[in-house]
Amino acid sequence: MPQPAAAGPAREHRPAGDRVIETRGLTKAYRGGQLAVDGLDLAVPRGSVFGFLGPNGSGKTTTIRMLMGLIEPTAGSARVLGQPMPGAGRRVLPKVGALIEGPALYGFLSGRDNLWRFDAADPTADPRTRAERVGRAVERVGLAAAAGKKARAYSLGMKQRLGLAAALLQPRELLVLDEPTNGLDPQGMREIRALVRELAADGTTVFLSSHLLDEIEQVCTHAAVMARGRLITQGTVADLSATVLGSRGLGRLTVTTPDTADAVRVLKEQGVTDLEVTEDRVTGELPSEPSPQGHQNPATSPDSPLSSDSPLSPDSLELADLNAALVHAGVRVRAFGTERASLEDVFVHLTGEGFDVAG
Protein backbone atom coordinates (compact mmCIF):
# COMPACT_ATOMS: atom_id res chain seq x y z
CA MET A 1 0.00 0.00 0.00
CA PRO A 2 1.55 3.35 -0.89
CA GLN A 3 2.25 5.53 2.09
CA PRO A 4 1.63 9.27 2.04
CA ALA A 5 4.71 11.09 0.92
CA ALA A 6 5.62 14.71 1.50
CA ALA A 7 3.68 17.03 -0.80
CA GLY A 8 5.07 18.94 -3.80
CA PRO A 9 8.42 20.63 -4.14
CA ALA A 10 7.23 23.87 -2.53
CA ARG A 11 6.89 22.05 0.79
CA GLU A 12 9.94 19.81 0.71
CA HIS A 13 11.51 21.68 3.62
CA ARG A 14 8.82 20.26 5.92
CA PRO A 15 10.06 17.44 8.12
CA ALA A 16 8.89 14.00 7.09
CA GLY A 17 6.19 12.75 9.38
CA ASP A 18 4.65 16.20 9.86
CA ARG A 19 1.00 15.19 9.88
CA VAL A 20 -1.84 17.60 10.39
CA ILE A 21 -4.30 14.75 10.88
CA GLU A 22 -3.41 11.32 12.21
CA THR A 23 -5.82 8.65 13.38
CA ARG A 24 -5.16 5.22 14.87
CA GLY A 25 -7.84 2.57 14.79
CA LEU A 26 -10.49 5.27 14.75
CA THR A 27 -13.87 3.58 15.03
CA LYS A 28 -17.47 4.71 15.33
CA ALA A 29 -20.39 2.41 15.93
CA TYR A 30 -23.75 4.16 15.98
CA ARG A 31 -26.55 2.92 18.19
CA GLY A 32 -27.71 -0.41 16.87
CA GLY A 33 -24.07 -1.46 16.50
CA GLN A 34 -23.56 -0.45 12.88
CA LEU A 35 -19.88 0.33 12.23
CA ALA A 36 -19.86 3.62 10.31
CA VAL A 37 -16.05 3.90 10.63
CA ASP A 38 -13.98 0.79 11.28
CA GLY A 39 -10.39 0.95 12.54
CA LEU A 40 -9.28 3.93 10.46
CA ASP A 41 -5.54 4.79 10.28
CA LEU A 42 -5.34 8.08 8.42
CA ALA A 43 -2.22 10.21 7.87
CA VAL A 44 -2.61 13.63 6.28
CA PRO A 45 0.72 15.33 5.48
CA ARG A 46 1.09 19.04 6.10
CA GLY A 47 0.81 21.04 2.89
CA SER A 48 -1.24 18.43 1.06
CA VAL A 49 -4.60 18.81 -0.59
CA PHE A 50 -5.96 15.58 0.77
CA GLY A 51 -8.99 14.00 -0.84
CA PHE A 52 -11.13 11.79 1.36
CA LEU A 53 -12.92 9.72 -1.23
CA GLY A 54 -15.67 7.18 -0.90
CA PRO A 55 -19.15 6.37 -2.08
CA ASN A 56 -22.09 7.78 -0.13
CA GLY A 57 -22.39 6.11 3.25
CA SER A 58 -18.73 4.99 3.39
CA GLY A 59 -18.08 6.91 6.62
CA LYS A 60 -16.57 10.20 5.45
CA THR A 61 -18.84 12.58 7.35
CA THR A 62 -18.68 10.45 10.49
CA THR A 63 -14.87 10.60 10.34
CA ILE A 64 -14.88 14.37 9.86
CA ARG A 65 -17.27 14.81 12.78
CA MET A 66 -14.90 12.82 15.00
CA LEU A 67 -11.90 14.82 13.78
CA MET A 68 -13.66 18.06 14.63
CA GLY A 69 -14.69 16.79 18.07
CA LEU A 70 -18.40 16.91 17.22
CA ILE A 71 -18.90 13.25 18.12
CA GLU A 72 -16.88 10.85 20.27
CA PRO A 73 -15.21 7.81 18.72
CA THR A 74 -16.23 4.40 20.02
CA ALA A 75 -12.58 3.30 19.88
CA GLY A 76 -9.21 4.49 18.61
CA SER A 77 -7.73 7.98 18.61
CA ALA A 78 -7.40 11.07 16.46
CA ARG A 79 -4.82 13.83 16.51
CA VAL A 80 -5.36 17.10 14.68
CA LEU A 81 -2.42 19.55 14.39
CA GLY A 82 -0.55 17.19 16.70
CA GLN A 83 -3.13 17.43 19.51
CA PRO A 84 -5.59 14.77 20.67
CA MET A 85 -9.20 15.28 19.68
CA PRO A 86 -11.74 15.88 21.05
CA GLY A 87 -9.72 16.67 24.22
CA ALA A 88 -7.68 19.55 22.77
CA GLY A 89 -10.56 21.03 20.76
CA ARG A 90 -10.30 24.46 22.37
CA ARG A 91 -6.67 24.82 21.40
CA VAL A 92 -6.92 23.15 18.00
CA LEU A 93 -10.18 24.33 16.50
CA PRO A 94 -9.28 28.05 16.25
CA LYS A 95 -6.54 26.99 13.81
CA VAL A 96 -8.95 24.90 11.73
CA GLY A 97 -11.51 26.26 9.29
CA ALA A 98 -14.35 23.82 8.72
CA LEU A 99 -17.24 23.68 6.29
CA ILE A 100 -19.44 20.75 7.22
CA GLU A 101 -22.87 20.14 5.72
CA GLY A 102 -23.19 23.66 4.30
CA PRO A 103 -22.86 26.95 6.15
CA ALA A 104 -25.57 28.06 8.60
CA LEU A 105 -26.54 31.47 7.19
CA TYR A 106 -29.13 34.09 8.03
CA GLY A 107 -31.00 34.64 4.77
CA PHE A 108 -32.27 38.06 5.81
CA LEU A 109 -28.74 39.36 6.39
CA SER A 110 -26.28 40.34 3.69
CA GLY A 111 -23.25 38.15 3.03
CA ARG A 112 -21.07 40.72 4.74
CA ASP A 113 -23.34 40.91 7.82
CA ASN A 114 -23.37 37.13 8.07
CA LEU A 115 -19.59 37.17 8.20
CA TRP A 116 -19.73 39.97 10.73
CA ARG A 117 -21.84 37.71 12.97
CA PHE A 118 -19.49 34.74 12.54
CA ASP A 119 -16.56 36.93 13.48
CA ALA A 120 -18.41 38.41 16.47
CA ALA A 121 -19.11 34.87 17.72
CA ASP A 122 -15.36 34.19 17.90
CA PRO A 123 -14.12 35.26 21.35
CA THR A 124 -10.54 35.47 20.09
CA ALA A 125 -11.41 37.94 17.30
CA ASP A 126 -10.55 41.58 18.04
CA PRO A 127 -13.67 43.71 17.29
CA ARG A 128 -11.48 46.66 16.27
CA THR A 129 -10.14 44.78 13.26
CA ARG A 130 -13.42 43.05 12.35
CA ALA A 131 -14.21 45.15 9.28
CA GLU A 132 -10.75 44.45 7.90
CA ARG A 133 -11.08 40.68 8.43
CA VAL A 134 -14.54 40.54 6.89
CA GLY A 135 -13.41 42.64 3.92
CA ARG A 136 -10.40 40.40 3.34
CA ALA A 137 -12.50 37.22 3.55
CA VAL A 138 -15.10 38.39 0.99
CA GLU A 139 -12.28 39.43 -1.33
CA ARG A 140 -10.57 36.07 -0.87
CA VAL A 141 -13.60 34.10 -2.06
CA GLY A 142 -14.55 36.53 -4.84
CA LEU A 143 -17.73 37.81 -3.21
CA ALA A 144 -16.78 41.46 -2.76
CA ALA A 145 -19.26 42.70 -5.37
CA ALA A 146 -22.12 40.64 -3.92
CA ALA A 147 -21.28 41.16 -0.23
CA GLY A 148 -24.14 43.63 0.26
CA LYS A 149 -26.80 41.27 -1.14
CA LYS A 150 -29.05 39.32 1.19
CA ALA A 151 -27.78 35.77 1.61
CA ARG A 152 -31.14 34.30 0.61
CA ALA A 153 -30.59 35.75 -2.87
CA TYR A 154 -27.27 33.89 -3.17
CA SER A 155 -26.87 30.90 -5.44
CA LEU A 156 -25.76 27.65 -3.81
CA GLY A 157 -22.22 28.29 -5.07
CA MET A 158 -22.21 31.77 -3.53
CA LYS A 159 -23.46 30.32 -0.24
CA GLN A 160 -20.62 27.78 -0.27
CA ARG A 161 -18.16 30.57 -0.96
CA LEU A 162 -19.61 32.58 1.91
CA GLY A 163 -19.18 29.50 4.11
CA LEU A 164 -15.56 29.32 3.00
CA ALA A 165 -15.15 33.02 3.74
CA ALA A 166 -16.40 32.34 7.27
CA ALA A 167 -13.85 29.54 7.60
CA LEU A 168 -11.15 31.95 6.41
CA LEU A 169 -11.84 34.88 8.75
CA GLN A 170 -8.79 33.82 10.74
CA PRO A 171 -5.56 32.44 9.30
CA ARG A 172 -5.94 28.65 9.35
CA GLU A 173 -3.41 25.86 9.28
CA LEU A 174 -6.02 23.38 8.13
CA LEU A 175 -9.26 23.60 6.19
CA VAL A 176 -11.72 20.72 6.48
CA LEU A 177 -14.37 20.73 3.79
CA ASP A 178 -17.11 18.10 3.71
CA GLU A 179 -18.32 17.64 0.12
CA PRO A 180 -17.71 21.34 -0.70
CA THR A 181 -19.10 21.10 -4.23
CA ASN A 182 -22.15 19.00 -3.42
CA GLY A 183 -25.22 20.30 -5.23
CA LEU A 184 -23.30 22.91 -7.23
CA ASP A 185 -23.59 23.35 -10.98
CA PRO A 186 -20.42 22.80 -13.07
CA GLN A 187 -19.49 26.49 -12.93
CA GLY A 188 -19.94 26.58 -9.13
CA MET A 189 -17.83 23.42 -8.84
CA ARG A 190 -15.07 24.97 -10.93
CA GLU A 191 -15.07 28.09 -8.76
CA ILE A 192 -14.81 26.16 -5.50
CA ARG A 193 -12.07 23.91 -6.91
CA ALA A 194 -10.10 26.92 -8.11
CA LEU A 195 -10.43 28.46 -4.67
CA VAL A 196 -9.24 25.27 -2.99
CA ARG A 197 -6.18 25.24 -5.25
CA GLU A 198 -5.44 28.87 -4.41
CA LEU A 199 -5.75 28.26 -0.70
CA ALA A 200 -3.45 25.27 -0.95
CA ALA A 201 -0.95 27.32 -2.93
CA ASP A 202 -0.93 29.77 0.00
CA GLY A 203 0.24 26.93 2.24
CA THR A 204 -3.00 25.85 3.93
CA THR A 205 -3.46 22.09 4.22
CA VAL A 206 -6.85 21.20 2.79
CA PHE A 207 -8.72 18.04 3.74
CA LEU A 208 -11.79 17.61 1.58
CA SER A 209 -14.26 14.81 1.30
CA SER A 210 -15.92 13.91 -1.94
CA HIS A 211 -17.72 11.09 -3.66
CA LEU A 212 -16.55 12.50 -7.00
CA LEU A 213 -13.53 10.70 -8.39
CA ASP A 214 -12.67 13.34 -10.95
CA GLU A 215 -12.86 16.07 -8.33
CA ILE A 216 -10.19 14.36 -6.23
CA GLU A 217 -8.07 13.75 -9.34
CA GLN A 218 -8.28 17.38 -10.41
CA VAL A 219 -7.65 19.05 -7.08
CA CYS A 220 -5.81 16.73 -4.71
CA THR A 221 -2.17 15.81 -4.22
CA HIS A 222 -3.09 12.94 -1.89
CA ALA A 223 -6.10 10.75 -1.33
CA ALA A 224 -7.53 8.18 1.00
CA VAL A 225 -10.14 5.84 -0.37
CA MET A 226 -12.94 4.57 1.88
CA ALA A 227 -15.45 1.81 1.37
CA ARG A 228 -17.96 0.58 3.96
CA GLY A 229 -16.28 2.39 6.81
CA ARG A 230 -12.82 1.01 6.09
CA LEU A 231 -9.73 2.57 4.58
CA ILE A 232 -8.93 0.88 1.29
CA THR A 233 -5.73 2.77 0.55
CA GLN A 234 -4.04 6.15 0.95
CA GLY A 235 -1.10 7.89 -0.65
CA THR A 236 -0.24 10.44 -3.27
CA VAL A 237 -2.69 10.45 -6.17
CA ALA A 238 0.23 9.60 -8.48
CA ASP A 239 1.26 6.63 -6.31
CA LEU A 240 -2.29 5.32 -6.09
CA SER A 241 -2.52 5.44 -9.84
CA ALA A 242 0.88 3.75 -10.16
CA THR A 243 -0.28 0.89 -7.90
CA VAL A 244 -2.72 -0.13 -10.56
CA LEU A 245 -0.47 0.63 -13.50
CA GLY A 246 2.28 -1.40 -11.84
CA SER A 247 0.02 -4.42 -11.83
CA ARG A 248 -0.80 -3.95 -15.48
CA GLY A 249 2.42 -2.79 -17.05
CA LEU A 250 2.83 0.58 -18.69
CA GLY A 251 -0.83 1.00 -19.37
CA ARG A 252 -2.57 1.76 -22.60
CA LEU A 253 -0.93 3.84 -25.27
CA THR A 254 -2.98 6.56 -26.91
CA VAL A 255 -1.90 8.32 -30.09
CA THR A 256 -3.92 11.18 -31.52
CA THR A 257 -3.38 11.55 -35.26
CA PRO A 258 -5.29 12.25 -38.47
CA ASP A 259 -3.40 9.29 -40.02
CA THR A 260 -5.01 6.51 -38.00
CA ALA A 261 -4.61 3.72 -40.58
CA ASP A 262 -0.85 4.31 -40.95
CA ALA A 263 -0.51 4.64 -37.19
CA VAL A 264 -2.20 1.25 -36.67
CA ARG A 265 0.13 -0.36 -39.22
CA VAL A 266 3.29 1.08 -37.63
CA LEU A 267 2.22 0.35 -34.07
CA LYS A 268 1.37 -3.24 -35.02
CA GLU A 269 4.85 -3.63 -36.54
CA GLN A 270 6.29 -2.35 -33.26
CA GLY A 271 4.45 -5.01 -31.28
CA VAL A 272 1.56 -2.96 -29.91
CA THR A 273 -1.49 -5.19 -29.50
CA ASP A 274 -5.24 -4.80 -29.04
CA LEU A 275 -5.28 -1.73 -31.30
CA GLU A 276 -8.49 0.28 -31.45
CA VAL A 277 -9.37 3.38 -33.45
CA THR A 278 -11.89 5.97 -32.26
CA GLU A 279 -12.10 8.99 -34.55
CA ASP A 280 -8.59 10.47 -34.48
CA ARG A 281 -7.32 8.35 -31.58
CA VAL A 282 -5.52 5.05 -31.76
CA THR A 283 -5.12 3.10 -28.53
CA GLY A 284 -3.33 -0.16 -27.83
CA GLU A 285 -1.50 -2.27 -25.26
CA LEU A 286 2.22 -1.63 -25.01
CA PRO A 287 4.53 -4.43 -26.03
CA SER A 288 7.12 -4.81 -23.27
CA GLU A 289 7.12 -5.10 -19.52
CA PRO A 290 8.14 -1.86 -17.88
CA SER A 291 11.28 -1.54 -15.80
CA PRO A 292 10.51 -1.30 -12.03
CA GLN A 293 10.08 2.50 -12.16
CA GLY A 294 8.63 2.47 -15.63
CA HIS A 295 5.04 2.65 -14.53
CA GLN A 296 5.50 6.25 -13.39
CA ASN A 297 4.25 8.07 -16.40
CA PRO A 298 5.94 11.44 -16.70
CA ALA A 299 3.79 12.49 -19.62
CA THR A 300 0.71 12.96 -17.50
CA SER A 301 -0.58 15.46 -14.98
CA PRO A 302 -3.72 15.46 -12.83
CA ASP A 303 -5.39 18.00 -15.09
CA SER A 304 -4.53 16.39 -18.38
CA PRO A 305 -4.53 12.61 -18.43
CA LEU A 306 -2.67 12.62 -21.72
CA SER A 307 0.04 14.92 -22.84
CA SER A 308 2.73 14.77 -25.46
CA ASP A 309 5.00 17.61 -24.54
CA SER A 310 6.60 16.39 -21.30
CA PRO A 311 10.03 14.80 -21.46
CA LEU A 312 10.06 11.01 -21.23
CA SER A 313 12.29 9.39 -18.63
CA PRO A 314 14.97 6.88 -19.63
CA ASP A 315 12.64 4.20 -18.24
CA SER A 316 10.18 5.06 -20.98
CA LEU A 317 12.63 4.86 -23.88
CA GLU A 318 10.50 2.33 -25.65
CA LEU A 319 7.79 5.00 -25.78
CA ALA A 320 10.19 7.43 -27.43
CA ASP A 321 11.14 4.69 -29.94
CA LEU A 322 7.50 4.11 -30.74
CA ASN A 323 6.91 7.78 -31.28
CA ALA A 324 10.01 8.02 -33.50
CA ALA A 325 8.78 5.05 -35.57
CA LEU A 326 5.48 6.79 -36.14
CA VAL A 327 7.11 10.05 -37.16
CA HIS A 328 9.58 8.31 -39.48
CA ALA A 329 6.69 6.61 -41.22
CA GLY A 330 5.15 10.02 -41.89
CA VAL A 331 2.38 9.71 -39.29
CA ARG A 332 1.41 13.16 -38.06
CA VAL A 333 1.29 12.76 -34.26
CA ARG A 334 -0.81 15.35 -32.44
CA ALA A 335 -0.59 13.74 -29.01
CA PHE A 336 1.19 10.71 -27.64
CA GLY A 337 1.10 9.24 -24.16
CA THR A 338 0.01 6.49 -21.86
CA GLU A 339 -3.18 6.60 -19.89
CA ARG A 340 -2.89 7.15 -16.19
CA ALA A 341 -4.97 4.78 -14.08
CA SER A 342 -7.92 6.68 -12.68
CA LEU A 343 -8.92 6.56 -9.04
CA GLU A 344 -11.91 4.59 -10.21
CA ASP A 345 -9.46 1.97 -11.54
CA VAL A 346 -7.75 2.03 -8.14
CA PHE A 347 -11.04 1.52 -6.35
CA VAL A 348 -12.18 -1.30 -8.60
CA HIS A 349 -8.73 -2.91 -8.49
CA LEU A 350 -8.58 -2.88 -4.68
CA THR A 351 -12.18 -3.68 -3.78
CA GLY A 352 -13.28 -5.76 -6.73
CA GLU A 353 -16.41 -3.58 -6.73
CA GLY A 354 -17.61 -0.75 -8.92
CA PHE A 355 -17.48 2.75 -7.47
CA ASP A 356 -21.17 3.20 -6.78
CA VAL A 357 -21.92 6.76 -5.73
CA ALA A 358 -25.34 5.69 -4.46
CA GLY A 359 -23.45 3.46 -1.95
Ligand SMILES: Nc1ncnc2c1ncn2[C@@H]1O[C@H](COP(=O)(O)OP(=O)(O)OP(=O)(O)O)[C@@H](O)[C@H]1O
Ligand atom coordinates in the same frame (compact mmCIF):
# COMPACT_ATOMS: atom_id res chain seq x y z
N1 LIG B 1 -26.42 9.62 13.33
C1 LIG B 1 -26.37 8.39 12.77
N2 LIG B 1 -27.00 7.33 13.34
C2 LIG B 1 -26.95 6.10 12.79
N3 LIG B 1 -26.29 5.81 11.64
C3 LIG B 1 -25.66 6.82 11.02
C4 LIG B 1 -25.67 8.16 11.55
N4 LIG B 1 -24.93 8.95 10.70
C5 LIG B 1 -24.50 8.14 9.71
N5 LIG B 1 -24.92 6.87 9.88
C6 LIG B 1 -24.61 5.72 9.03
O1 LIG B 1 -23.22 5.52 9.04
C7 LIG B 1 -22.74 5.18 7.72
C8 LIG B 1 -21.70 6.19 7.28
O2 LIG B 1 -22.34 7.44 7.08
P1 LIG B 1 -21.57 8.79 6.73
O3 LIG B 1 -22.57 9.89 6.66
O4 LIG B 1 -20.44 8.96 7.66
O5 LIG B 1 -21.03 8.46 5.29
P2 LIG B 1 -20.52 9.43 4.14
O6 LIG B 1 -19.42 8.68 3.47
O7 LIG B 1 -20.24 10.76 4.67
O8 LIG B 1 -21.75 9.46 3.18
P3 LIG B 1 -22.63 10.72 2.73
O9 LIG B 1 -21.81 11.41 1.71
O10 LIG B 1 -23.86 10.04 2.17
O11 LIG B 1 -22.90 11.50 3.98
C9 LIG B 1 -23.96 5.14 6.82
O12 LIG B 1 -24.38 3.80 6.71
C10 LIG B 1 -24.98 5.97 7.57
O13 LIG B 1 -26.29 5.50 7.30
